[in-house]
Amino acid sequence: MKKRSVGVMLVLLVVLVLSLGVAAGASAGPFDPSISSVSPSSMSNDTWGNQDLVIYGSNLDAFIGDPTITLYQTVSPFDVINGTYNWTATDAIYCSVNTYLESAGQYTVELSGIWRIGQYYDESVYLTNGFRVTGTPPVSNNPVVASISPKSKDAGSGGFLMTVYGSNFASGGVGLTSTVYWNDTALETNVTSAGTVLSAAVPASLVANPGVASIKVRNTIPGQSVTISNAVSFTITALQPTLTSVSPTSGFAKYYQPYQLQLTGTNFQNTSQVLVNGVVHAATYVSPTQLTMQLTAADIASPGTLNISVRNGTSGTPTNTVAFTLTADTTAPVTTISGADTNWHNTPVTLTVSVTDVGGPGVQTTYYGIGIPPSIALVGGTITVPAGSGSPQGPQLVQAYSMDKCGNNEVPPAAVTVNICSTGPSTSCIAPASVKKGKTLKIKWEADSITPKITATMKIYKSSNNTVAKSFNLGTQDSNKTFTKSFTCNLSPGKYKVKVFATDAAGNPQSQQDSDSFSVTK
Numbered sequence: 001m002k003k004r005s006v007g008v009m010l011v012l013l014v015v016l017v018l019s020l021g022v023a024a025g026a027s028a029g030p031f032d033p034s035i036s037s038v039s040p041s042s043m044s045n046d047t048w049g050n051q052d053l054v055i056y057g058s059n060l061d062a063f064i065g066d067p068t069i070t071l072y073q074t075v076s077p078f079d080v081i082n083g084t085y086n087w088t089a090t091d092a093i094y095c096s097v098n099t100y101l102e103s104a105g106q107y108t109v110e111l112s113g114i115w116r117i118g119q120y121y122d123e124s125v126y127l128t129n130g131f132r133v134t135g136t137p138p139v140s141n142n143p144v145v146a147s148i149s150p151k152s153k154d155a156g157s158g159g160f161l162m163t164v165y166g167s168n169f170a171s172g173g174v175g176l177t178s179t180v181y182w183n184d185t186a187l188e189t190n191v192t193s194a195g196t197v198l199s200a201a202v203p204a205s206l207v208a209n210p211g212v213a214s215i216k217v218r219n220t221i222p223g224q225s226v227t228i229s230n231a232v233s234f235t236i237t238a239l240q241p242t243l244t245s246v247s248p249t250s251g252f253a254k255y256y257q258p259y260q261l262q263l264t265g266t267n268f269q270n271t272s273q274v275l276v277n278g279v280v281h282a283a284t285y286v287s288p289t290q291l292t293m294q295l296t297a298a299d300i301a302s303p304g305t306l307n308i309s310v311r312n313g314t315s316g317t318p319t320n321t322v323a324f325t326l327t328a329d330t331t332a333p334v335t336t337i338s339g340a341d342t343n344w345h346n347t348p349v350t351l352t353v354s355v356t357d358v359g360g361p362g363v364q365t366t367y368y369g370i371g372i373p374p375s376i377a378l379v380g381g382t383i384t385v386p387a388g389s390g391s392p393q394g395p396q397l398v399q400a401y402s403m404d405k406c407g408n409n410e411v412p413p414a415a416v417t418v419n420i421c422s423t424g425p426s427t428s429c430i431a432p433a434s435v436k437k438g439k440t441l442k443i444k445w446e447a448d449s450i451t452p453k454i455t456a457t458m459k460i461y462k463s464s465n466n467t468v469a470k471s472f473n474l475g476t477q478d479s480n481k482t483f484t485k486s487f488t489c490n491l492s493p494g495k496y497k498v499k500v501f502a503t504d505a506a507g508n509p510q511s512q513q514d515s516d517s518f519s520v521t522k
Contacts, residue, residue: 451505
């Protein structure tokens with residue numbers, strides 16, 4: 001719809017008066033085009049879309065090209081309707097017009113263009129007040145939402161059908177649609193009562209969480225701007241949950257891993273929040289009757305009571321509280337190492353480690369060390385002290401301590417000693433160069449070993465045939481000391497060799513053996 005200025009309308013009015021009702025322009029003549037009538041002579045302003053209009057007259061085929069077709073009011077509100085040219089016959093021009101929402105009243109019909117009768121003319125011809133628009137259009141074509149039903153739903157209650165009541169809802173014509181919007185989401189909309197009642201399907205996903213939605217109606221009218229109604233609020237209320245129990249119900253302060261709690265109750269939702277002493281914690285939704293949540297290190301930093309409650313959504317009302325009790329623990333666990341003895345071993349020794357934490361949270365980690373401070377995490381409950389080639393030799397200090405799940409460390413560590421010897425002793429002996437038969441022969445000998453004791457035997461070999469001429473059991477002696485074996489030499493004159501054989505306390509035979517030679521004379 002367009003409006004002409006009042007000045008232009010007054011000029012046209014003067015021209016119309018001078019034309020005495022039916023005019024053919026300043027150069028009117030018997031062969032100029034003229035308008036005599038239109039059919040139909042009136043149309044309603046409540047019908048959408050183009051409608052056929054025929055303009056009758058004479059010499060209408062004199063126009064060169066398509067004439068411009070205009071219907072306008074010469075009085076306020078000066079509405080203008082632009083016609084759409086279709087085709088021309090000798091005494092008629094066929095066109096179409098759209099009178100939807102135009103002001104009711106008389107309209108002058110104007111044909112403007114160029115025609116040629118001897119010479120070119122650029123003129124207009126009129127039929128004053130030759131057409132009427134009837135009806136009473138709405139003051140505004142904006143839709144209006146008066147109310148909705150229902151106005152609220154519980155969160156998670158599922159999809160439903162909402163009825164929207166109001167006015168100016170578009171309907172009844174081709175391309176006329178009204179759509180109900182939930183915030184920015186278009187709903188599937190049906191007309192219940194033309195112009196005043198709509199129904200819209202609201203899916204369950206839109207009412208899954210508590211909150212407020214804005215409900216509007218949007219009119220789509222072909223050829224005009226989209227119009228949007230006022231907004232009406234729809235409330236999604238949070239169901240009130242209940243909390244009946246928390247599992248576990250207690251724990252230890254400073255526990256190495258914050259506890260995960262399982263909450264049992266009713267009306268839990270995927271927007272449920274857990275409050276710990278009033279502080280919001282995220283919850284994992286399991287079912288309408290179960291939630292899980294993770295406490296933080298800050299929650300369990302000190303002994304005391306944590307008050308647990310649940311609310312649905314940020315605006316929900318918290319439930320009653322259920323207590324979770326935190327107990328202090330300052331006692332370290334006790335580690336015991338068994339399987340050690342005072343013997344010497346030339347094979348690996350396995351020790352068994354056991355830990356007790358009476359009244360405490362349990363053992364988190366046990367650390368051990370062989371010959372070094374405990375720093376190796378124990379796996380499997382046993383410690384193997386190695387023996388053999390390349391293994392440390394001698395007394396091996398084995399230590400272990402445990403730390404409980406509240407961080408209490410055992411001081412001092414448990415300790416045992418394991419004696420390891422994988423290398424046999426080294427023997428040596430010294431004899432005089434010669435001795436007379438029947439005289440005392442003194443042979444010095446020594447057995448060096450890691451172990452403190454050795455068991456030794458001395459053997460004297462006849463050099464001529466390497467047979468044992470004499471043997472002595474030296475018994476168990478201290479290692480790493482020099483001893484003298486004295487005896488009356490009744491050996492036959494000749495050359496002899498002496499050797500010492502030894503076994504250490506771990507059962508290893510000599511690994512190195514030095515011998516000495518002497519002669520027996522007459």
